[in-house]
Amino acid sequence: MAANNLRHALFCAVVTLIISIPILGLNLEAEGINIILTGAKTSTYIAIVLAAIAVFVFQAYRDSIMGLLGKLPNLNPLADKEPMEQSKRAKLESWILTGIIVLALFWPFVVSRGSVDLATLVLIYVMLALGLNVVVGLAGLLDLGYVAFYAVGAYTFALLSQYTGISFWMALPIGALLAGLTGMTLGFPVLRLRGDYLAIVTLGFGEIIRILLNNWTTLTGGPNGIGGIPEPTLFGMEFGRRVKEEGNTSFHETFGIAYSGEHKVIFLYLIALVLAVITALIIRRFMRMPVGRAWEALREDEIAARSLGLSRTAVKLSAFTIGAFFAGFAGTVFASKQGFISPESFVFLESAIILAIVVLGGMGSQLGVILAAIAVTILPELAREFSEYRMLIFGAAMVLMMVWRPQGLLPMRRIHITLNKQE
Amino acid sequence: MLEVQNLSMRFGGLLAVDGVSLDVQEREIVSIIGPNGAGKTTVFNCMSGFYKPSGGKILFEGKEVQGTPDYKISRLGMVRTFQHVRLFTKMSVAENLLVAQHRHLNTNMLAGLLGTPNYKKREQKALDRAAYWLERVGLLDLANREAGNLAYGQQRRLEIARCMVTEPKLLMLDEPAAGLNPAETKELNQLIVSLKEDYNVSVVLIEHDMSLVMDISDRINVINQGRPLASGTPEEIRQNDDVIKAYLGEA
Ligand SMILES: Nc1ncnc2c1ncn2[C@@H]1O[C@H](COP(=O)(O)OP(=O)(O)OP(=O)(O)O)[C@@H](O)[C@H]1O
Ligand SMILES: [Mg+2]
Numbered sequence: 001m002a003a004n005n006l007r008h009a010l011f012c013a014v015v016t017l018i019i020s021i022p023i024l025g026l027n028l029e030a031e032g033i034n035i036i037l038t039g040a041k042t043s044t045y046i047a048i049v050l051a052a053i054a055v056f057v058f059q060a061y062r063d064s065i066m067g068l069l070g071k072l073p074n075l076n077p078l079a080d081k082e083p084m085e086q087s088k089r090a091k092l093e094s095w096i097l098t099g100i101i102v103l104a105l106f107w108p109f110v111v112s113r114g115s116v117d118l119a120t121l122v123l124i125y126v127m128l129a130l131g132l133n134v135v136v137g138l139a140g141l142l143d144l145g146y147v148a149f150y151a152v153g154a155y156t157f158a159l160l161s162q163y164t165g166i167s168f169w170m171a172l173p174i175g176a177l178l179a180g181l182t183g184m185t186l187g188f189p190v191l192r193l194r195g196d197y198l199a200i201v202t203l204g205f206g207e208i209i210r211i212l213l214n215n216w217t218t219l220t221g222g223p224n225g226i227g228g229i230p231e232p233t234l235f236g237m238e239f240g241r242r243v244k245e246e247g248n249t250s251f252h253e254t255f256g257i258a259y260s261g262e263h264k265v266i267f268l269y270l271i272a273l274v275l276a277v278i279t280a281l282i283i284r285r286f287m288r289m290p291v292g293r294a295w296e297a298l299r300e301d302e303i304a305a306r307s308l309g310l311s312r313t314a315v316k317l318s319a320f321t322i323g324a325f326f327a328g329f330a331g332t333v334f335a336s337k338q339g340f341i342s343p344e345s346f347v348f349l350e351s352a353i354i355l356a357i358v359v360l361g362g363m364g365s366q367l368g369v370i371l372a373a374i375a376v377t378i379l380p381e382l383a384r385e386f387s388e389y390r391m392l393i394f395g396a397a398m399v400l401m402m403v404w405r406p407q408g409l410l411p412m413r414r415i416h417i418t419l420n421k422q423e
Numbered sequence: 424m425l426e427v428q429n430l431s432m433r434f435g436g437l438l439a440v441d442g443v444s445l446d447v448q449e450r451e452i453v454s455i456i457g458p459n460g461a462g463k464t465t466v467f468n469c470m471s472g473f474y475k476p477s478g479g480k481i482l483f484e485g486k487e488v489q490g491t492p493d494y495k496i497s498r499l500g501m502v503r504t505f506q507h508v509r510l511f512t513k514m515s516v517a518e519n520l521l522v523a524q525h526r527h528l529n530t531n532m533l534a535g536l537l538g539t540p541n542y543k544k545r546e547q548k549a550l551d552r553a554a555y556w557l558e559r560v561g562l563l564d565l566a567n568r569e570a571g572n573l574a575y576g577q578q579r580r581l582e583i584a585r586c587m588v589t590e591p592k593l594l595m596l597d598e599p600a601a602g603l604n605p606a607e608t609k610e611l612n613q614l615i616v617s618l619k620e621d622y623n624v625s626v627v628l629i630e631h632d633m634s635l636v637m638d639i640s641d642r643i644n645v646i647n648q649g650r651p652l653a654s655g656t657p658e659e660i661r662q663n664d665d666v667i668k669a670y671l672g673e674a
Contacts, residue, residue: 282536289535290525297511297522304509307471308523308589309497318532417517419554419566 009059013052020048066403089413093367097280100370104273108266116262116269118381120337123272124330125373127279129357130366131326134283136355137363137412138292139319140299141191142199144351145206148186149179149324151346153331155213158226158341168232172275172332179328180321187320191313206351213343225342229335231264232271272333279326280366286322288415295319296364356394360401362408371409424449424625425470425501425593430479430489431649432465439465441649442479445627447593450619452626454640456633458669462649463629464506467595470627471503472496483593498526502586503595506629508578512571516562516581519570520553523585549588556584560614576607583614593625594618600632608635615639637661645669 025040025048039045058065108116128150135143156178157171166174190201213220220226286292294315297305306312335341353376361372380390401408427445431438440462447453455463469476472493481489483499491499511519534542557563560580565573570581579599586594596615600608616639618624630636636643637657645652645666653663660666 285536286532289532290521291532291535293514293518293522294525296514296518300511300513301509303473304505304511305522306493307473307497307503307505307509308585309494309502309526310522311492311494414515414518414567414569416567417515417521417550419517419550419557419563421554421558421563 005060005062009056009062012059013056016052016055017048020051024048090416093413097367097370101273101277105270108269113262113265116265117337118378120265120269120272120333122374122377123269123276124334124337125354125357125377126276126370127272127326127330127333128354129361129369129373130276130279130283131323131330132354133358133361133364133366133369134286134295134319134326135323136358137365137369138287138299139295139316141316141319142195143202143320143323144199144348144355145202145204145209146323146327146354147346147348147351148206148209149183149327150331150334150350151209151213151343152179152182152324153328154335154341154345155220155226155331156328157332157335158229159219161229162226168230168332168336172329175332176325176328179331180325183324183327184317184321187317187324188313191316191320203348203351206346206348210343210346213346220343223342223344225340225344227340229339229341231339232268232336234267268333268337272337275329275333279329280370283322283326284366291315291318356398359398360408362410362412364412365408365410368408368410368412424484425627426480426482427466427470428480428482430466430469430481431477432462432469432474433477439649440469440476440646443644443646443649443651444479445644447625447627449625450623451641452615452619452628452639454628454630454636454643455646456630456636456643457646457652460648461646463646464597465649466646467503467597467627467629470496470595471501497589497591500590500592501595502589502591502593504579504582504586504597504599506597506601508575508582510570510578510581510585512569514570515567516557516570516573517550517553517566519581519585520556520588521549523588524549524552526589552588556587559587560584576603579603579607579611580614587618587622587624591624593627595627595629597629598631599628600630600635608632611635612639 024044027038027040028035029038104119108119128146132143132146135141135146153175156175157166157168160166160171160174186202186205190198190205193201214222216222294305294310295318297308298310298312298315302312305315334345338345357372357376358369360376361368361370376394380393425445425447427443430440430443430445432440443462443466445453445455445466455466457463465474468474469489470481472488472491472495475490479489480487483501486499488496488499488501511522514522554563554566557566560583562573562577562581562584565577570578573581579602583594583596583599599615600611603611612635615626615628619626628636628640637660640657642655643657643660644654645660645663647669652669653660653666655663
């Protein structure tokens with residue numbers, strides 16, 4: 001047993017060395033037109049060796065260390081409190097949600113333009129995560145290519161505005177519907193796959209869409225992307241200094257106030273807020289409808305669900321389609337916010353971040369997902385000095401999360417159902 | 424109402440079911456018994472559409488249903504329970520019963536999103552039906568418990584209630600008494616009889632508990648190693664030499 005442990009630890013340490021020496025210890029340097037290989041500083045080598053020793057020690061004493069980690073929740077002051085009563089918790093959650101929304105309505109008027117911009121991004125991630133939550137959290141379908149539908153929404157708006165001059169408000173439903181349709185089309189052949197297979201195939205689809213956007217230069221402009229995507233208007237009022245489209249008026253002239261670039265940012269933020277709230281409400285509603293229960297039932301026990309008359313394909317497809325629909329929604333808002341999109345915005349990392357939000361927030365819980373979206377988007381901004389280590393922090397957070405709270409920040413709670421005694 | 428003719432099911436080289444026939448009339452309890460591995464559950468899996476039989480016919484209300492997808496079978500009015508209880512363990516007891524009524528609620532999504540009066544009426548009906556059956560199996564007080572946290576006997580009863588809210592014509596029970604104590608078995612006995620008498624449901628029962636089988640069955644089919652061995656009333660089965668040999672030979 002002990003010998004086994006030691007051998008395993010030694011193996012891990014060697015792997016650490018093998019991986020890190022070429023990556024960190026060797027540098028490529030350009031000298032004129034030649035590229036030469038140079039060694040790194042001695043301190044780097046010392047660090048690598050120290051890291052290998054750390055890995056060795058951790059692996060050798062892994063069981064006891066993990067055991068200690070497992071005991072840590074006892075330090076949590078809430079750990080031995082009784083879980084809150086269902087109905088009470090439901091009330092508290094709706095209060096918190098209402099509080100967040102009210103706060104969110106007013107605060108853009110007091111903070112800086114950059115913060116509002118960032119908050120808009122958070123809201124876009126909230127929409128995305130709420131949508132993915134349907135697919136992963138509720139229906140239990142591991143979708144690693146979710147960003148594809150986000151891209152469909154964004155590109156739909158970008159292309160339509162480029163070729164037909166469509167407005168944001170027209171593009172919003174079209175983008176969402178097209179994304180939903182894509183979800184349905186892609187979903188149909190792959191949803192009979194299970195677990196890991198589904199994850200890999202969806203991952204592939206995500207990449208296919210991105211590569212398609214990258215290479216179909218005549219239509220999408222390839223890596224150069226598409227620019228000049230219009231901002232939303234408010235009843236035909238534009239937020240730019242000058243009116244771009246005929247027949248429109250400008251916001252600041254109509255209200256007789258001085259032009260300010262902030263109006264536009266705040267307006268976009270408010271739109272994103274309203275759309276995020278609508279998304280949350282619709283999905284909340286779905287969760288209480290037969291279709292929402294069917295998603296969960298199929299996730300819990302597919303065989304039992306089928307024996308009760310649930311069609312596997314129809315149920316999974318509905319989850320996939322609805323998830324894709326809201327990704328398209330978010331994509332349209334994103335395109336409008338950026339004014340410019342390129343395939344670079346839709347890489348796998350985005351899928352991973354959205355998935356991380358869902359997992360951190362607690363699969364199936366809306367409030368949890370919202371809090372996690374805020375945390376995952378804002379923390380890296382706050383800790384800019386550490387931006388290089390963003391992925392590292394991310395990974396560490398995920399691992400700790402799985403040890404401490406595998407169910408996520410706020411696990412899903414069941415809806416309390418009142419049944420009246422029948423005669 | 425149900426007629427199984429010459430059913431066979433082959434898994435690779437193993438003929439798990441070979442020429443089994445069965446018929447069930449309205450308001451009848453028919454049992455399938457046989458030693459472990461005889462192929463009883465496989466017969467259920469064919470009937471409920473999980474397997475496509477290699478041969479033979481299954482007629483339900485005169486229509487051939489072999490090979491019909493599983494989810495359509497239950498919509499025809501044939502539902503089953505499982506040898507190892509299969510509940511939606513993380514969902515509440517009440518939700519388990521609501522899931523089963525999916526079909527009754529299946530108005531379009533828009534109606535649900537908007538909460539139209541028609542939708543609300545159906546939803547209420549589903550809740551009432553769930554309450555009724557929970558009361559009937561003595562689980563009403565536990566309606567908001569997680570189904571996975573129920574005691575074993577309660578889970579078994581919930582599984583039956585979950586079938587009943589779909590308003591089936593034929594109920595297939597796979598070893599419902601397994602793991603129950605004598606008192607619970609007695610309750611189960613009364614429940615099954617009442618399903619037949621009060622709710623006009625036909626029951627096909629797989630069970631190893633002989634006293635239960637002998638007590639409530641109208642007819643019994645014995646299968647052994649996939650092949651039909653005997654069929655008849657409990658009295659006839661009790662005295663059948665082949666059956667005695669098969670069972671005593673086992674013991
Ligand atoms: N999917 C399958 N693939 C291969 N063999 C199977 C499969 N299902 C069942 N079998 C085999 O078919 C035979 C009959 O199994 P079945 O489960 O129907 O028996 P049973 O009568 O229900 O037994 P028990 O009383 O133990 O539940 C067994 O030998 C089993 O191993
Ligand atoms: Mg069996």
